[in-house]
Amino acid sequence: MYRNMKEMADLAIEKGVPLSDIILENEMGRFGTSRKEIYEKLRERYQVMERAAAKALESPLPTVGGLITGNSRTQYQYAAGGGKTVCGSFLNLVMARALSCSEVNASMGRICAAPTAGACGIVPAVLVSYVEEHGLSEEEALNGLMTASGVGAVIMKNATVAGAEGGCQAECGVAAAMAAAAVVQLAGGGPEVSLHAICFALMNCMGLVCDPVAGLVQIPCAQRNASQAVNALLSADLALAGMKSWIPADEVIDAMYRVGRQLPLQLRETALGGIAATRSGKEITRRIFGSHEE
Amino acid sequence: MDISIFEAVGPLMIGPSSSHTAGAARLGRAAAAIVTEPFTRVSFGLYGSFAKTYKGHGTDIALVAGVLGMEEDEEELRHAFKIAKERGLAFDFYQADLEGMHENSVRITFYTESGREREILGSSLGGGQILICGIDGFPVEMRLNTNTLFVLQEDRKGVIYRITRILARNEINIGTMTVTREEKGARACCVIETDSLIGEDVMDAIRGVEYVHQAQAIKID
Structure with a gap:
C-alpha cells in the first residue's frame, strides 16, 4: 500500500481521510488483524503509557545510582504549584510526564517502548497531555497513537530507531516525529501538515548523539525525553501555523539515517563519548560499578 | 508497509532496556521451555555487553x-531473585568467553532434578528479539517468534521425509525449515517453523521415527 511518508500521505489525501485510517487499513490488510484487535492492542498500550506518565509524578522511584530519582516529582510540583514558570504549566506538565516514564523505565517498571524503551516518555507525555488539555475522547486518543505508531513503522522501515545505529536522534528524535504527527492530526491538521511536523521534529535534533552515563538509561536520557516531548509540540505548532518544510519528510528521514551512520561509535550508545565520557560522568560510573566498568 | 505498528509502539515491557532486560527475560524463558524438565540450579555465563553492563x-x-517462566512485561519481574529463592532455585553468574557470538549473549546451564546438565546458548538481538544459537552443544538458529519444532536425529536418509510426512498428514504447513549436521552420518538437527500449533500426539509420532533422538515443539510469546 505504501512504503514511505509521501505514499502514506498521498493515500490519505486522495481518500480524504486522516493518516490513522490509512495506517489501520494497512495493518488489517497486511497482518490479517481485525479492527477490533488493533484497537484493543492500542488501548492496552495507551493505558500502560498513561500509568507510566503518572506514576512518578508524586512518588519518586528507586533507580540504579539514584541518578534521576525524584526528577519527575520536582517538575510536577513546579508545574502544578501555581507559581511563575518560564514555559507555562502545560509544557512543564508535559515534561514532568516524560520524566515520569523515564523514571518508571529506569526503576524496572512497566512501560511501552515507543519506539524504544529509552525514548518511552515522549509519545505518552505528548498524547496524554494533549488529550487531557483538549478533552478528547478515548477513540481520538487511540487514533493519535495509531498515527504515531504508523509514522514510527515507516521510519523503522526506511531508517533506524536504534541508538546503537543512529544515536539519540533515532530514538528520542523519532519519538518526537511520531508524537508531532499525531498531535497535528488531533488538532485538525491534514496529512501533509503532519509530514511537515515530522520534518521539523527531526531537523530540530538532527545529529543528537546517544551518550548515556554509565551506560544506564538515565542521564541524559530523561532530559532528552523531556526536551523531545517539547520538540514534538513546537514542531506541531510550526506546521499548524503554516510553515512548510522545503525538504520532504522522506528526504529528512534519509538524512537522519545517514547522519546516524556517520556518527562515530563512541556516540552511539557505547557510553564512550559525549556526556558519558566527561570527568564527572566517569566518576559516576566508578561510584556505581567500581573502576573495572569504565 | 510490512512493519507492524506494534513493532514501532511496543513491546510492553519492564524497563530499562529492550535488549538487556526484555530480551534477557525472553532468553531465559525460551531456554527453560527448551529444557522442559524441572531444574534446581541455573548458571548464567554472560558475554560482551551482557557481561559489562548487566547490573x-x-x-x-x-x-x-525468564527461567522462572515470567513474561517480560510482568511487574513482578524485578522481584525474581526473591521468588527464585522462595522456590528453591539456586542461580549464579560468571563471565563467559563466547568469542564470535553476538555482543549480548549468554550461556545458560540447567542442572535438572534428574541429575542432567543442559546447556542453551542465546543472544538478545534488540527490540526484545532473541536468537537461540546452541542446544547441548549443537549449533542451531531459532528465533522462536512462531511455532517451532526442534528435532535432533542421526544423519540418515529418509528421516526428514518421515518427519515432514507426519506434519503433512496432520495438516500442519511448514513456513521455514533448516537442516544442519555435524558431519556426514553423524548427529543432525532440524528446525522447522510451522503455521499452526503442533499437538502432543503429532510430537509422539515424530519421536517414534527411527533415528530421532529428541523432538520438541517450542512456542513462547
Missing part, C-alpha cells in the same frame, strides 16, 4: 525471571 540494566534479574 545497571537488571539483565541478571531478567534472566532469572
Whole structure:
C-alpha cells in the first residue's frame, strides 16, 4: 500500500481521510488483524503509557545510582504549584510526564517502548497531555497513537530507531516525529501538515548523539525525553501555523539515517563519548560499578 | 508497509532496556521451555555487553525471571531473585568467553532434578528479539517468534521425509525449515517453523521415527 511518508500521505489525501485510517487499513490488510484487535492492542498500550506518565509524578522511584530519582516529582510540583514558570504549566506538565516514564523505565517498571524503551516518555507525555488539555475522547486518543505508531513503522522501515545505529536522534528524535504527527492530526491538521511536523521534529535534533552515563538509561536520557516531548509540540505548532518544510519528510528521514551512520561509535550508545565520557560522568560510573566498568 | 505498528509502539515491557532486560527475560524463558524438565540450579555465563553492563540494566534479574517462566512485561519481574529463592532455585553468574557470538549473549546451564546438565546458548538481538544459537552443544538458529519444532536425529536418509510426512498428514504447513549436521552420518538437527500449533500426539509420532533422538515443539510469546 505504501512504503514511505509521501505514499502514506498521498493515500490519505486522495481518500480524504486522516493518516490513522490509512495506517489501520494497512495493518488489517497486511497482518490479517481485525479492527477490533488493533484497537484493543492500542488501548492496552495507551493505558500502560498513561500509568507510566503518572506514576512518578508524586512518588519518586528507586533507580540504579539514584541518578534521576525524584526528577519527575520536582517538575510536577513546579508545574502544578501555581507559581511563575518560564514555559507555562502545560509544557512543564508535559515534561514532568516524560520524566515520569523515564523514571518508571529506569526503576524496572512497566512501560511501552515507543519506539524504544529509552525514548518511552515522549509519545505518552505528548498524547496524554494533549488529550487531557483538549478533552478528547478515548477513540481520538487511540487514533493519535495509531498515527504515531504508523509514522514510527515507516521510519523503522526506511531508517533506524536504534541508538546503537543512529544515536539519540533515532530514538528520542523519532519519538518526537511520531508524537508531532499525531498531535497535528488531533488538532485538525491534514496529512501533509503532519509530514511537515515530522520534518521539523527531526531537523530540530538532527545529529543528537546517544551518550548515556554509565551506560544506564538515565542521564541524559530523561532530559532528552523531556526536551523531545517539547520538540514534538513546537514542531506541531510550526506546521499548524503554516510553515512548510522545503525538504520532504522522506528526504529528512534519509538524512537522519545517514547522519546516524556517520556518527562515530563512541556516540552511539557505547557510553564512550559525549556526556558519558566527561570527568564527572566517569566518576559516576566508578561510584556505581567500581573502576573495572569504565 | 510490512512493519507492524506494534513493532514501532511496543513491546510492553519492564524497563530499562529492550535488549538487556526484555530480551534477557525472553532468553531465559525460551531456554527453560527448551529444557522442559524441572531444574534446581541455573548458571548464567554472560558475554560482551551482557557481561559489562548487566547490573545497571537488571539483565541478571531478567534472566532469572525468564527461567522462572515470567513474561517480560510482568511487574513482578524485578522481584525474581526473591521468588527464585522462595522456590528453591539456586542461580549464579560468571563471565563467559563466547568469542564470535553476538555482543549480548549468554550461556545458560540447567542442572535438572534428574541429575542432567543442559546447556542453551542465546543472544538478545534488540527490540526484545532473541536468537537461540546452541542446544547441548549443537549449533542451531531459532528465533522462536512462531511455532517451532526442534528435532535432533542421526544423519540418515529418509528421516526428514518421515518427519515432514507426519506434519503433512496432520495438516500442519511448514513456513521455514533448516537442516544442519555435524558431519556426514553423524548427529543432525532440524528446525522447522510451522503455521499452526503442533499437538502432543503429532510430537509422539515424530519421536517414534527411527533415528530421532529428541523432538520438541517450542512456542513462547
